[in-house]
Amino acid sequence: MKFVDKESDMSGIKDVAKKAGVSISTVSNVLNGRKNVGKETRERVLNICKELNYYPNSAGRALKSGKSNVLLFNFGDFDRSFYLKIIHGISDCVNDYDYDLAIITEKSCEKFMRSNMSAGSIVLDEKIPDELLISVASRKYPIVVLDRKIDNPNIKSVIIDNYNPMKKLVQGLVDKGYKKFAFIAGPEHTLDTIERYKAFRDVLELNAIEFSENYYYAGNYREKSGYLAAKIFILSQELPEVFVCANDNMALGAIKALEENGHRVPQDVAVTGFDNEQSAQIMGLTTVDIPKYELGFIAAKYLIEYIKGKKQMHDILVEAKVIWRETTPDRK
Numbered sequence: 001m002k003f004v005d006k007e008s009d010m011s012g013i014k015d016v017a018k019k020a021g022v023s024i025s026t027v028s029n030v031l032n033g034r035k036n037v038g039k040e041t042r043e044r045v046l047n048i049c050k051e052l053n054y055y056p057n058s059a060g061r062a063l064k065s066g067k068s069n070v071l072l073f074n075f076g077d078f079d080r081s082f083y084l085k086i087i088h089g090i091s092d093c094v095n096d097y098d099y100d101l102a103i104i105t106e107k108s109c110e111k112f113m114r115s116n117m118s119a120g121s122i123v124l125d126e127k128i129p130d131e132l133l134i135s136v137a138s139r140k141y142p143i144v145v146l147d148r149k150i151d152n153p154n155i156k157s158v159i160i161d162n163y164n165p166m167k168k169l170v171q172g173l174v175d176k177g178y179k180k181f182a183f184i185a186g187p188e189h190t191l192d193t194i195e196r197y198k199a200f201r202d203v204l205e206l207n208a209i210e211f212s213e214n215y216y217y218a219g220n221y222r223e224k225s226g227y228l229a230a231k232i233f234i235l236s237q238e239l240p241e242v243f244v245c246a247n248d249n250m251a252l253g254a255i256k257a258l259e260e261n262g263h264r265v266p267q268d269v270a271v272t273g274f275d276n277e278q279s280a281q282i283m284g285l286t287t288v289d290i291p292k293y294e295l296g297f298i299a300a301k302y303l304i305e306y307i308k309g310k311k312q313m314h315d316i317l318v319e320a321k322v323i324w325r326e327t328t329p330d331r332k
Contacts, residue, residue: 012054019052046311057221058109070100070118071303074109076125082247082275082292083124086146089296090122097304113141120303122296126190127158142313144303148191149315158299162195162274163322165221165288169272170203172322173242177331178270182215182240184229184250196246196274219250226253234261238267241331247286248273248280255283255327270328284326291318 004252013031017024022041029037030045037045048054050242073081074088087103099119104112106127113121118250124146136156137143149157173181183200186193204211217232219225226245233239234257245251249275255265263269273280276289295318305311 012052015052016045016048016054020048026328040088047231055256068117068119069098070102071300072109072112072118072121073101073103074113074121074123074125074128075103075301076106076127081277082249086124086296089298090300091291091296093297093300093304097301099304100137106235108135120144122299122303126187135295142303142306144299146299153313156302156315158295158302158316158318159191159312160290160295160320161198161232161317162320163194165322166196166274167203169286169288169322170200171207171330172324173228173244173270173272174203174207174209176328178242178328179209180215180241181209181211182217182233182243183211184226184243184245184254185218186221186246186250188218200244214238219246221247223249223253223256226250227257228253229260230254230257234263239263242270242272242328245271245273248275248277251285251287252279252283255285266327266329272328276323282326284323286325286328288320289323290320294318 011026013027017027020027020041022045026037026041027045030042031049036158071090071094073087074093075087091101102112102118106125109121109125110132112118120142121136122144126147130148133143133145133150133155134152137152139154140175141154143155145155145157146159149159170181173222181200181204183197185197188194201211215233215238217229219229229250230253231245243251243254245254251271255271258265258269258271265271271285273285273287274290275292276287279285280287298318302311302316306313
């Protein structure tokens with residue numbers, strides 16, 4: 001697709017109008033989706049635009065009018081496949097509503113959010129501070145966050161219910177006969193880690209199962225951190241009966257370390273994850289299934305409907321469910 005500057009934009013629209021035998025204003029009405037043009041004329045204009053490879057400078061039009069049909073997805077973790085289905089869901093919803101999608105990183109997000117180039121943002125990047133989002137958000141520029149909660153009328157959360165499924169998972173392990181637990185956490189400041197670890201501790205306390213902080217390890221959601229965590233437990237000769245991991249990547253890293261050192265999973269040590277990545281399905285990993293595609297779609301739909309004035313902002317909690325597989329057999 002070719003985008004043109006203001007001068008060539010005017011030249012191009014004149015060429016289309018001349019070939020179609022209509023006025024420049026008629027071509028403009030067609031390109032802006034106005035309904036005051038007949039079907040036959042509309043189709044003729046659009047076909048000529050395609051023939052001449054002419055597309056209006058929508059970016060320039062947005063700057064001039066102060067309006068945009070572009071949504072930003074502020075996203076920074078390109079190492080985890082977890083996010084691909086979220087992007088897919090956002091993209092499908094954006095296309096359904098005839099909006100455009102721009103994916104940007106933390107370094108450039110403020111510039112794009114403060115211009116007229118976008119109508120709103122979906123944020124999934126822990127490196128973007130709350131203070132920046134609060135300073136940008138307004139009734140005319142709403143923001144949906146997928147990784148935190150912020151007390152602001154123009155910033156709302158569409159987030160996964162971490163607490164209840166983790167509680168069901170750990171209680172299920174207790175019911176299966178597990179008594180000696182280790183927890184491999186993600187970054188400790190993130191909402192996901194805080195809620196998942198709280199659910200873990202609450203279930204152990206409810207069942208009068210003691211937990212030593214020696215069996216807690218703070219990772220970073222990468223496979224390598226799960227591998228290192230399990231390796232430390234192996235070297236200290238203090239293996240638990242089950243590793244409860246805050247995501248699938250770290251769980252798979254733990255499994256790799258255990259098997260490399262002669263420990264069988266699940267016969268010697270059980271392992272659980274959280275996310276239900278494709279790799280977890282292949283490995284038979286017990287985990288929590290996050291509806292990632294739906295999460296992205298809901299966030300985009302919610303933001304667009306708010307921009308259009310159809311909905312008021314409110315937080316949405318998306319359900320997740322436990323998936324029991326081979327890595328957690330009964331111990332009774």
